[in-house]
Amino acid sequence: MENLIVNPKLILFIFFVPLFLISITFHEYAHAFMAYMFGDDTAKKVGRMTFNPIKHLDLIGSVLIPIAAFASGIALIGWAKPVPVNPDNFSNKRWGDGIVSLAGPLSNLILAFLFYTLILFLPEISFFEINDKQFLLSTILLYGVYLNIFLFCFNLLPIPPLDGIHILHAIFYSKFTQRLVNFGLAGSVLLILFIYSPLWKYFNRLINTIMKLFLSLS
Numbered sequence: 001m002e003n004l005i006v007n008p009k010l011i012l013f014i015f016f017v018p019l020f021l022i023s024i025t026f027h028e029y030a031h032a033f034m035a036y037m038f039g040d041d042t043a044k045k046v047g048r049m050t051f052n053p054i055k056h057l058d059l060i061g062s063v064l065i066p067i068a069a070f071a072s073g074i075a076l077i078g079w080a081k082p083v084p085v086n087p088d089n090f091s092n093k094r095w096g097d098g099i100v101s102l103a104g105p106l107s108n109l110i111l112a113f114l115f116y117t118l119i120l121f122l123p124e125i126s127f128f129e130i131n132d133k134q135f136l137l138s139t140i141l142l143y144g145v146y147l148n149i150f151l152f153c154f155n156l157l158p159i160p161p162l163d164g165i166h167i168l169h170a171i172f173y174s175k176f177t178q179r180l181v182n183f184g185l186a187g188s189v190l191l192i193l194f195i196y197s198p199l200w201k202y203f204n205r206l207i208n209t210i211m212k213l214f215l216s217l218s
Contacts, residue, residue: 098170
């Protein structure tokens with residue numbers, strides 16, 4: 001056992017899973033709670049206004065995609081099952097939908113701050129050592145910061161079916177933006193093309209820039 005060699009990527013994935021579940025659960029709860037505050041109880045009726053991560057899991061986005069991403073070596077990405085929202089229940093359909101959509105990404109930004117606050121105030125703890133490398137509490141929490149900054153920025157992208165397209169529709173309310181909101185499967189294809197396009201490296205640069213801002217707070 002002393003000569004056991006463990007792939008660091010596997011350790012990273014093991015830490016990714018609980019952080020990912022916490023992050024997407026907080027994100028989807030924020031959508032459901034804000035919708036409820038604006039008069040739409042659709043998510044609450046189907047049991048989605050909860051911190052139980054099982055209720056928010058999507059077979060493809062929460063299980064298959066993260067595993068495939070880990071196996072292929074690309075960025076660890078994934079998503080939860082979208083919370084059902086009926087904008088017709090909002091007193092102001094335009095801004096209600098926009099604010100409910102914004103609540104999800106903002107929840108991830110809040111989580112990023114919470115994880116970073118824990119880094120600043122909790123004592124350093126070494127969980128274990130593998131291949132002469134220590135896995136520290138601060139390292140895990142920092143990964144939580146990065147993951148939630150990523151989810152914050154990613155979900156703000158104005159590409160269907162992400163939250164950003166609903167926010168764009170609320171700001172530039174028109175038939176054109178409404179068509180973008182209802183893009184359906186074509187929007188998912190567009191999103192995948194973006195992820196594998198040269199633009200993706202610029203998106204990652206944005207994430208790294210925001211991370212540097214977080215690190216400068218200490």
